[in-house]
Amino acid sequence: MAATKRIKRALVSVYHKDGLDEILKKLHREGVSFVSTGGTQKFIEDLGLPCDAVEDLTGYPSILGGRVKTLHPKVFGGILNRRDNEGDQAQIVQYEIPEIDLVIVDLYPFEETVASGAEEQAIIEKIDIGGISLIRAAAKNFKDVVIVASKAQYQPLMQLLNEKGAETSIEDRKWFAKEAFAVSSGYDSAIFNYFDDRQGSHFRAAVDDPMHLRYGENPHQAAKFYGKFNNMFDQLHGKEISYNNLLDIDSAVNLIDEFDELTFAILKHNNACGIASRGNVVEAWKDALAGDPVSAFGGILITNTTVNKEVAEEINKIFFEVIIAPAYDADALEVLKQKKNRIILVRKECKTCPMQFRSLLNGVLMQEKDLSIQGEADLEPMTEKKPTAQEVEDLLFANKIVKNSKSNAITLVKNKQLCASGIGQTSRVDSLKQAIEKAASFNFDLNGAVMASDAFFPFADCVEIADKAGITAVIQPGGSINDKLSVDYCNEHGLAMVKTGIRHFKH
Numbered sequence: 205m206a207a208t209k210r211i212k213r214a215l216v217s218v219y220h221k222d223g224l225d226e227i228l229k230k231l232h233r234e235g236v237s238f239v240s241t242g243g244t245q246k247f248i249e250d251l252g253l254p255c256d257a258v259e260d261l262t263g264y265p266s267i268l269g270g271r272v273k274t275l276h277p278k279v280f281g282g283i284l285n286r287r288d289n290e291g292d293q294a295q296i297v298q299y300e301i302p303e304i305d306l307v308i309v310d311l312y313p314f315e316e317t318v319a320s321g322a323e324e325q326a327i328i329e330k331i332d333i334g335g336i337s338l339i340r341a342a343a344k345n346f347k348d349v350v351i352v353a354s355k356a357q358y359q360p361l362m363q364l365l366n367e368k369g370a371e372t373s374i375e376d377r378k379w380f381a382k383e384a385f386a387v388s389s390g391y392d393s394a395i396f397n398y399f400d401d402r403q404g405s406h407f408r409a410a411v412d413d414p415m416h417l418r419y420g421e422n423p424h425q426a427a428k429f430y431g432k433f434n435n436m437f438d439q440l441h442g443k444e445i446s447y448n449n450l451l452d453i454d455s456a457v458n459l460i461d462e463f464d465e466l467t468f469a470i471l472k473h474n475n476a477c478g479i480a481s482r483g484n485v486v487e488a489w490k491d492a493l494a495g496d497p498v499s500a501f502g503g504i505l506i507t508n509t510t511v512n513k514e515v516a517e518e519i520n521k522i523f524f525e526v527i528i529a530p531a532y533d534a535d536a537l538e539v540l541k542q543k544k545n546r547i548i549l550v551r552k553e554c555k556t557c558p559m560q561f562r563s564l565l566n567g568v569l570m571q572e573k574d575l576s577i578q579g580e581a582d583l584e585p586m587t588e589k590k591p592t593a594q595e596v597e598d599l600l601f602a603n604k605i606v607k608n609s610k611s612n613a614i615t616l617v618k619n620k621q622l623c624a625s626g627i628g629q630t631s632r633v634d635s636l637k638q639a640i641e642k643a644a645s646f647n648f649d650l651n652g653a654v655m656a657s658d659a660f661f662p663f664a665d666c667v668e669i670a671d672k673a674g675i676t677a678v679i680q681p682g683g684s685i686n687d688k689l690s691v692d693y694c695n696e697h698g699l700a701m702v703k704t705g706i707r708h709f710k711h
């Protein structure tokens with residue numbers, strides 16, 4: 205019980221004053237006295253409670269336009285002195301420093317100021333110095349001091365006061381200290397993001413309000429998303445987003461962003477199982493669905509055009525989890541909302557993070573996102589036969605899909621429609637065989653189709669299998685010491701092959 209402490213004096217310095225009334229009144233009833241900075245002091249006194257001015261404690265006024273108000277040994281000595289350290293105690297007596305056992309801070313709203321589009325000078329003034337120092341000091345001395353570092357901790361503090369009066373245990377204080385360091389590290393990360401010219405692009409484990417997810421990869425795993433989902437999407441309908449939903453949504457967005465033409469795509473487990481570019485949304489949907497109507501069940505749908513009622517009625521014939529579009533006609537929404545759980549998302553104008561992170565072992569991997577897109581000018585012919593104009597369009601189309609498919613990946617395309625992909629196989633030959641078999645099972649005629657490979661061909665086996673399936677043109681990165689084997693085969697059998705020089709592994 206030795207670690208139980210009673211709060212006697214609180215330093216309160218909050219930017220937003222709301223939400224504190226009941227806490228302050230309760231603390232007052234428990235005999236706690238207050239010391240406060242200008243605006244907060246006025247707020248406390250307006251509640252009819254006594255409050256000392258921090259200026260009277262320090263003997264200094266607030267100076268430099270409020271940049272220095274609590275930064276003083278009388279304040280920090282009162283927080284940081286170790287109650288069981290003789291030297292510390294002698295010094296606080298010598299310098300007449302009153303002890304402070306509770307610190308309540310609500311920091312200057314830095315992120316909100318940045319988001320409001322304010323001028324740089326206004327933003328810089330919202331970098332809290334005194335408040336963050338108070339938080340760090342009080343959290344460091346959690347053995348003796350309670351730190352309430354943001355409004356999010358008002359409720360736990362109120363609960364504590366209701367349960368125990370002004371008494372706190374070491375466990376209570378340590379919990380508040382942990383929360384305080386989450387606030388201070390999140391705050392500094394936000395400031396770093398502002399100064400970093402790749403804004404928002406780095407890993408911020410400490411963002412203040414992660415999005416709660418329905419569950420993780422499996423229902424027995426809890427999960428959170430550290431990001432700003434609502435900046436990217438408006439959810440119009442459906443159940444709470446899950447971890448797998450987010451992975452699929454990310455894959456869907458990355459895929460659709462490759463296409464300028466009107467396109468519809470269906471994804472399952474992060475890979476496209478159907479995609480087509482067409483002159484109107486109904487045709488695009490129908491030809492995407494034809495790619496693999498079996499896998500489409502329970503899939504993620506994405507398009508880069510408005511969803512109208514006609515296509516909504518077509519889509520409604522199958523079960524799917526999520527639909528993403530830039531806009532929906534009102535009558536289309538009525539149709540899509542018929543199923544209660546369906547997640548309907550409007551994609552907003554908002555950039556995705558240009559960096560990728562992945563946790564493994566005891567750390568986090570970071571890499572630039574694969575943002576390389578190949579156009580016609582990037583295609584280098586490798587064979588005597590050159591691809592036709594139609595084949596070039598299909599090769600570029602296939603290359604965009606294979607880039608967004610799990611390696612080893614092979615994609616077969618005809619007339620800007622995905623015929624089939626082979627994905628996530630340990631050998632490229634297996635990927636190709638899987639794709640050919642799948643295309644056949646959905647009645648695709650591969651004569652005149654094209655093949656994309658996410659990495660080079662070490663042997664001629666893939667082009668040989670492709671040729672026998674009717675494929676007439678191939679796109680690949682090139683760069684194998686054995687490129688010649690595949691090129692020779694294509695020359696002997698009249699296939700066109702182009703290389704891009706860019707590998708698109710996706711593990």
Ligand SMILES: NC(=O)c1ncn([C@@H]2O[C@H](COP(=O)(O)O)[C@@H](O)[C@H]2O)c1NC=O
Nearest residue numbers: 219241243244271272273274275333334335
């Ligand atoms: N400069 C200081 O010494 C200082 N001490 C506390 N603050 C902040 O001042 C705000 C409260 O000011 P007021 O009580 O005057 O409204 C709080 O957000 C607190 O985090 C300070 N301001 C910025 O650093």
